[in-house]
Amino acid sequence: MSTFPQLALFRPIAVLAVLFIATTLIVSFLQSSSPSSSPPIEAAMSRKSFVLWLHGLGDSGPANEPIRTLFASPELRSARWSFPSAPDAPVSCNHGAVMPSWFDIHEIPVNPESPKNEKGVLEAVQNVHAMIDKEIAAGINPKNIFVCGFSQGGALTLASVLLYPKTLGGGGVFSGWVPFNSSIIERITPEARKTPILWSHGMADSTVPFAAGQAGPPFLEQAGIKCEFKAYPNLGHSISNEELRSLESWISTLLQGSS
Template identity: 75%
Template sequence: MSLLRSFIFFVRPFVLLAFTLTLASLFAFFFSSSSPRSSPPLPMAARSFVLWLHGLGDSGPANEPIRTFFSSPEFKNTRWSFPSAPHNRVSCNYGAVMPSWFDIYEIPVSTESPKNEKDVLKAVEGVHAMIDKEVAAGINLENIFVCGFSQGGALTLASVLLYPKALGGGAVFSGWVPFNSSIIEQISPEAKKTPILWSHGMADQTVLFGAGQAGPPFLEQAGMTCEFKAYPNLGHSITPEELHSLESFIKKHLKSSS
């Protein structure tokens, strides 16, 4: 291996981490001129709930400006949650400690990448606890939406499929299927009713487009529906166009208040 190739092999994981953190900074800059993040207090009983799961090395607060895209009247009584992943060692970054929902063995993620189902299932328990908390507070399950980018997208998929009841919907952005097809046996008939929106950039070099494309066939095998959107020339990022599609997706599946 040449000196140049050795250098590239050594720095690539840290460049990927820097890219993820830079993406969060760009979010803050891009949305700085948008409407203020502060808003009037929500009613005691929110009509709907949107949970957003960030990508590797990112944080929940850095993604909060996403909510500024959802200005339609249907979102006046929506409660948003942007949790941060715990700090864990990440194998693809030589064991560096960073915010991570579960361990990732290699980057770029492809359809052949090894799965870490044990870690994923542990992270799913945490997401289910967040959902159950909202249900206990009186929110209709059919008005609960779980969304996520990259690693958060993979966790979104796992959490929605393994929740025992149908939710309003799940939205995966630049994510992948984080487990083998044997998991299909654990998906309940009710969970199969949850609609899925899947968006992926065709120029993604971190989670390869092929890994995203594998999502719809997997869901079809499980007996589920999936709305898949491919974005030419888009790398490992999320765009306003994708968020507007998410807004339409949520509005389409919201249930009227009882």
């Protein structure tokens, strides 16, 4: 299976090499699998939807920007995308090494029983909510806003959509985990419980093991939130093309429904 390049959660020395490989693989993918002609997007088509992509630990927003070019549907081609970068901070699981991180992670691999850094997660959530608020103030319907993220970004995606007071278009979690305890459910508004979740996880993931992903749907069910969970055999800690195709179909269907 061809896969989207693995985004490492640790080995900070290798971060630059990983980003270089990521760029190389993306270019290769585009050259080999992009359709020869894409449906033209009308210049006058207004950008009525927004996709916020949150990267994993040690990565950056710009390194992930080519992701948007992998989608062919008019709904995603015409959407406004944003790829913010996490601030640099010391990370406990990397022996205090400073790197881009949305919040501190205490141990790798991340299991369902791993320590939760709820304070750091909630601080990061406030920053994501500010980004969402800005788009809504610019005129985008909250139900046309999608937050997606990989690994640490996936955990932040989950926290951000659950704690946003309004119903959003959806949250796409890739190789993520539940970053807080069940007591947080009391803070989820009735409107937020209507936001759908797409959760994708590799069954061969050794960094955020599949068990951490499996803990997601029961948690969401307890909160009364709809979750579509997809397991990918033989996939490690990375994003596959198959996962991205599923995300494209999922968002396009939701956007068409909201129209």
